[in-house]
Amino acid sequence: xxxxxxxxxxxxxxxxxxxxxxxxxxxxxxxxxxxxxxxxxxxxxxxxxxxxxxxxxxxxxxxxxxxxxx
Numbered sequence: 001x002x003x004x005x006x007x008x009x010x011x012x013x014x015x016x017x018x019x020x021x022x023x024x025x026x027x028x029x030x031x032x033x034x035x036x037x038x039x040x041x042x043x044x045x046x047x048x049x050x051x052x053x054x055x056x057x058x059x060x061x062x063x064x065x066x067x068x069x070x
Contacts, residue, residue, distance in 0.1 A: 009050060009053050009057055010057060011044075011051075011054045011055065013054065014044040014045075014051065014054055015044055037051050037052060037055075
């Protein structure tokens with residue numbers, strides 16, 4: 001499977017894609033969230049960065065649908 005560009009990356013993509021290069025991301029988050037991201041990344045065999053980007057993209061897609069209905 002081809003690696004989708006990050007702006008279109010979704011959690012379902014992480015289950016079937018091959019790993020690609022990443023850049024360092026420095027973000028301060030609560031320990032509980034970081035632990036959950038690390039567990040999910042391990043389970044999906046993906047980087048933490050890709051998991052965070054996929055989660056953000058999924059959430060932004062939901063937010064876009066919800067706000068467009070207003």
